[in-house]
Amino acid sequence: MEIIIQASAQAATEIASRTIAHVLRRKPNAVLGLATGSTPVQLYKLLIDMNLDWRQVSTFNLDEYVGLPKAHPQSYHSFMWANLFKHINIDPQNVHIPDGNAPDMALHCLAYEQKIRQAGGIDLQVLGIGTDGHIGFNEPSSSLGSRTRIKTLTRQTRQDNARFFGNEDQVPSHVITMGIGTIMDARQHVLLAFGPHKARAVALTVEGPITAMVPASILQMHPDTRVYLDPEAAAQLQRSDYYRWVFEHKPLWQRV
Numbered sequence: 574m575e576i577i578i579q580a581s582a583q584a585a586t587e588i589a590s591r592t593i594a595h596v597l598r599r600k601p602n603a604v605l606g607l608a609t610g611s612t613p614v615q616l617y618k619l620l621i622d623m624n625l626d627w628r629q630v631s632t633f634n635l636d637e638y639v640g641l642p643k644a645h646p647q648s649y650h651s652f653m654w655a656n657l658f659k660h661i662n663i664d665p666q667n668v669h670i671p672d673g674n675a676p677d678m679a680l681h682c683l684a685y686e687q688k689i690r691q692a693g694g695i696d697l698q699v700l701g702i703g704t705d706g707h708i709g710f711n712e713p714s715s716s717l718g719s720r721t722r723i724k725t726l727t728r729q730t731r732q733d734n735a736r737f738f739g740n741e742d743q744v745p746s747h748v749i750t751m752g753i754g755t756i757m758d759a760r761q762h763v764l765l766a767f768g769p770h771k772a773r774a775v776a777l778t779v780e781g782p783i784t785a786m787v788p789a790s791i792l793q794m795h796p797d798t799r800v801y802l803d804p805e806a807a808a809q810l811q812r813s814d815y816y817r818w819v820f821e822h823k824p825l826w827q828r829v
């Protein structure tokens with residue numbers, strides 16, 4: 574894991590956006606895994622402003638609420654079109670977001686996995702993190718080898734996401750999410766976490782033991798995961814001075 578602690582969320586997001594732009598310039602038909610939530614909104618704004626060529630890019634989103642109409646303002650379909658897709662020249666046929674209203678969920682989950690494989694696998698996966706350490710919607714106790722499937726949200730996550738829905742009862746209880754195994758198959762991860770409410774999950778993810786109770790901790794096993802933090806999200810790390818030193822002394826040829 575590479576831990577990149579910057580003076581602000583904006584500074585960390587700028588560095589992350591350059592890493593993604595580098596992938597898209599090097600591989601015009603790259604396959605990106607995308608995330609929702611408040612954390613990546615600024616990242617998407619920066620990518621839009623870069624005027625990258627998305628014509629051949631394919632995207633796969635991590636997750637979606639079950640039962641929420643696609644057109645609902647809080648569906649991840651709506652989120653992705655509002656915050657990224659409608660502003661770039663992506664081919665809508667190359668956009669993939671799990672369908673929370675699929676008539677046969679099990680079949681849809683299998684087909685989603687198959688589409689990722691057919692596209693050649695995910696080159697770079699953007700990730701946020703839940704306050705309980707979830708990635709995608711893989712809640713604590715998710716199998717570390719899991720694939721795309723239906724999950725039930727924890728009370729914590731429904732409370733965290735209540736701000737988008739007005740109150741907790743309005744937050745759907747079920748979701749469809751890429752599994753942890755699916756996420757681990759991506760060639761590269763860019764994980765963003767900002768603010769004091771993420772500090773505990775970040776510390777457990779980076780410095781704690783690998784455990785299904787902190788699903789993001791499995792990223793310790795991945796050869797190319799970068800974690801972008803502001804000082805508040807990094808506050809509970811024991812080795813933050815070391816991570817800062819490593820980043821500041823990174824050889825020039827590794828700075829993309």
Ligand SMILES: N[C@@H]1[C@@H](O)[C@H](O)[C@@H](COP(=O)(O)O)O[C@@H]1O
Pocket residue numbers: 608609610611612613635636700701702703704708709710730734
């Ligand atoms: N399913 C999403 C995750 O993909 C996201 O990373 C996380 C954090 O969200 P936020 O960025 O709003 O803090 O929770 C949501 O529930």
